[in-house]
Amino acid sequence: DGGITQSPKYLFRKEGQNVTLSCEQNLNHDAMYWYRQDPGQGLRLIYYSQIVNDFQKGDIAEGYSVSREKKESFPLTVTSAQKNPTAFYLCASSPTGWGSYEQYFGPGTRLTVT
């Protein structure tokens, strides 16, 4: 998991502004994921991508957008349409193929919107 980086660690934004969270990995993993964690809650899947230029919505995609232009990078944009954007955002990556299931997480970005 040391090969996944997220920046910044803390992010503050005013309501109504879009904000983009960075996620980079050098593990040569094909798949990348974004999860959201709220206090006292488990992680919930926002978006995931199996391959460059392809991605799918997760359970809570509304108000978020992603891109996957490079294998190493999977940025997440939190738009002004997201009703409760304040949360801890975690990026993960994994290899694909039969038998390759393990997902490894980045250090996370704590977003606060006021």
Add this chain to the structure above:
Amino acid sequence: GENVEQHPSTLSVQEGDSAVIKCTYSDSASNYFPWYKQELGKRPQLIIDIRSNVGEKKDQRIAVTLNKTAKHFSLHITETQPEDSAVYFCAALYSGGGADGLTFGKGTHLIIQP
């Protein structure tokens, strides 16, 4: 979609005693069940996982059991130590060889009493 229930939400044990955390899942097609440990403000760390073709897996003081018929799996920690204090999450997914997001339980806060 998949639904994962995790119990208890808080577990307090004496140092040296055993701890057991239980999870149930709803989708009988799920075939991968990881457990993550998360310390305050940190990323989740994969500590052990089990696949549906195995009933039990052990790694030193940690073991996981899987009952596919009942659709539940458990984490067992023996000889607990202060550094075991953390939040533990179970998760489940069906992986057909591609990228699939994990469905997480809501977590168990494990407290090791000295």
